[in-house]
Amino acid sequence: MAQHTDQELISLIRESDYAAFEQLHARFWPELQKLAYKKIGDRQDAYDLLQDMFIEIWEKRETLNFGDRLPGWLQKRLWFKLSTYFRNQGFRKQHQDDFKVYLENENASDFDPIELKEAEAYYEDLLAAINKAIDEMPNRMREVFLLNRNEKYSVNEIADRLGLSPKTVRNQLERAILRLRKSTETYNPSALQILFILWIIKR
Structure with a gap:
């Protein structure tokens, strides 16, 4: 050739x-x-x-x-x-670990093992929708959201880091969470899956 x-x-x-x-x-x-x-x-x-x-x-x-x-x-x-790989991996690992702890605190033994397995599979689909919603956020909104959720920065810390007012940061976070809620609107979850959705969008 x-x-x-x-x-x-x-x-x-x-x-x-x-x-x-x-x-x-x-x-x-x-x-x-x-x-x-x-x-x-x-x-x-x-x-x-x-x-x-x-x-x-x-x-x-x-x-x-x-x-x-x-x-x-x-x-x-x-x-x-x-x-993109590192952003998704960080988001995924953090929420897997946190949700595991959350279920333990909520006495996950009350749930049927099969239902838990289904929730794990559902988690993968839901996470894909969430990551898509994050990728489609405006740059500033995505930056604010990931600093808060992945890096655990407070509103004031984000404001100082990015040179924004705390009110602007809160507005960006509220809009980001609204986008995540909308990204799950088409799902028809079970009780355990609803528990997961409520956890991830309200925490």
Whole structure:
């Protein structure tokens, strides 16, 4: 197979040349894999994240702005994927741990084991909806919300950090929580699932 320049690869990929895409993959995967693994520390997660990134590139090949320098563009896209990964992982782990403690305090033994299993599966779907709602928040609202929920910053601490008034911070948090409530409106939860929803949107 002829080796193309980076710009030639971009042009060919835009024309849906899959051989060019495979060449792109082979040329840049090893270095990107090293970077992803260095940041994540888990080979499988790094592989999956990078695989998702390349799939997205192929699926969006006709509309992506690859920029002038392909290596730099790919690294920036990897940083974006990594930031999303860490944001979602942090949110997920915190709420899994907190909800487990909450159930213990609420005497979870009163619930049927099968119902608990269903709630765990439901949790995955609900969390996906919540993360989507967070990703779609305006930048400032998302920043305020994550500082409060993930970093445990108080309203006043967020105000000081971001140079906002406490009233503005409270307004942003209220709007963020409203968005989360709306993101769960289409669900038809069981009693235990309702308990989870109430916990996550009111805590």
